[in-house]
Amino acid sequence: MTSVEDRPVALRVNLALRELLALAHDVQVALARRLGLGATDVQALQHLATGVPMGTVDLAHALKIRSASATVLVDRLEAAGHVRRDPHPRDGRRVTLVVSEAARVEVRAALAPLVDAITRLTDGLPPEQAEVVARFLGDTTEILRTYAAEPPEAG
């Protein structure tokens, strides 16, 4: 039996989360505009900036677009000087995508106000509350990941 008093809180969390998901798009667009790039291109840079070495196909998988589209995307980023195509040392077919240091800095700078604001928010919380929030966010991303991965029709 759910009590009447914790219903509003659950509802508030649900609504806030949905609003946050909706806002995510706007945030990506805003970030892209700051960098003068398209939204997908920025996502690509963010993936590449994690440091995990990637080829064109890997990037395509990460972005959930076709490899052909990723090729064109990398063309754009390369033309803008944001990434470089390095040959793979062992596999002649492969390409290793390397983010330029300038692009890395640009992305970090554009994200800074956001990261700083969130950090301020987190630092303002008592440690045990921050812990609660971190755990909740971790669980939530897990749920979202599951939902996003789930096939449209359950087999």
Next chain:
Amino acid sequence: MTSVEDRPVALRVNLALRELLALAHDVQVALARRLGLGATDVQALQHLATGVPMGTVDLAHALKIRSASATVLVDRLEAAGHVRRDPHPRDGRRVTLVVSEAARVEVRAALAPLVDAITRLTDGLPPEQAEVVARFLGDTTEILRTYAAEPPEAG
């Protein structure tokens, strides 16, 4: 061996949030695929489903696209039987967009697993922790909104 829990809480929250923002896109795409629509069309339905009466221009503002694009978007939704264009009772220029009950049900059903999972998660929290989470999410959406609204160059 460092585990995830050893990291500073602030960093974990920041990372989780960024992951959440990245996942939001995938979630929208997954939802769109379930409904057989484009991502923006689904967002439009979600906006319209809130019950706040809207015209084409209002929808355009909500989605941050041009009114011309919204017109075409509404054409698509109308052709698919998801919305209806009703004349505005007082303003002859205006159109009131009405979501069909079928579409409303479809969207709710497609979102159900997500909403249910989040609700389970929230209901599993002690009330005071839920309160902390709700407050944090509210503050976060505020930060994101500010970031998304901020002009590329401070003038």
Next chain:
DNA sequence: CAAATCTAGCTAGATTGTCTAGCTAACTTA
């Protein structure tokens, strides 16, 4: 070791969705 198969990446052309430009009709104001 040579043939068949697979994989990474690319090119070309079709498709889709948003954009800009510009229009009409209706509302508002001086």
Next chain:
DNA sequence: TAAGTTAGCTAGACAATCTAGCTAGATTTG
């Protein structure tokens, strides 16, 4: 009533992704 504003639409341009199909390098197999 004339001028300006707003809601919505149409037409055509543009940008990003998609499908189809190709080449070259890697892997497997008889």
